[in-house]
Amino acid sequence: MPEPTIDGSEVEKDETDPPRAPFWDEYEIPFEHDAAIKVRRSGLLRGSSGTGHARDTVVHLHVKETFEAGRLSREADSYLCENGSTVDFQGREERHRNDDGDTIVPAVSCETCLERMERWRVEDGE
Numbered sequence: 001m002p003e004p005t006i007d008g009s010e011v012e013k014d015e016t017d018p019p020r021a022p023f024w025d026e027y028e029i030p031f032e033h034d035a036a037i038k039v040r041r042s043g044l045l046r047g048s049s050g051t052g053h054a055r056d057t058v059v060h061l062h063v064k065e066t067f068e069a070g071r072l073s074r075e076a077d078s079y080l081c082e083n084g085s086t087v088d089f090q091g092r093e094e095r096h097r098n099d100d101g102d103t104i105v106p107a108v109s110c111e112t113c114l115e116r117m118e119r120w121r122v123e124d125g126e
């Protein structure tokens with residue numbers, strides 16, 4: 001067995017796991033997921049606002065593994081809002097910066113994705 005190192009590097013995460021917007025605390029999503037955008041072939045304006053993103057960039061839920069939840073099911077690597085879709089390679093792992101300058105996984109802003117995510121919303125009894 002390897003000796004744990006003093007600097008705590010024995011604590012391994014599955015992947016590099018950037019912090020997430022507080023938004024994600026409201027959900028318990030039972031499959032691998034991430035934030036993704038849909039890349040438009042023309043006019044993707046990166047760096048056009050303070051956050052490094054066009055203001056109207058819609059963030060979608062990237063379904064990273066096949067799941068089934070009642071009548072809703074998706075294949076791996078699709079957008080939650082669009083059956084049969086494939087997440088654009090360039091649109092994967094969408095990251096924003098928060099006010100502290102940290103890179104975070106942004107909140108989903110696509111209304112259809114949000115609607116479908118309602119089922120995984122955590123009710124914490126207040």
Ligand SMILES: [Zn+2]
Nearest residue numbers: 060081110113
């Ligand atoms: Zn969406």
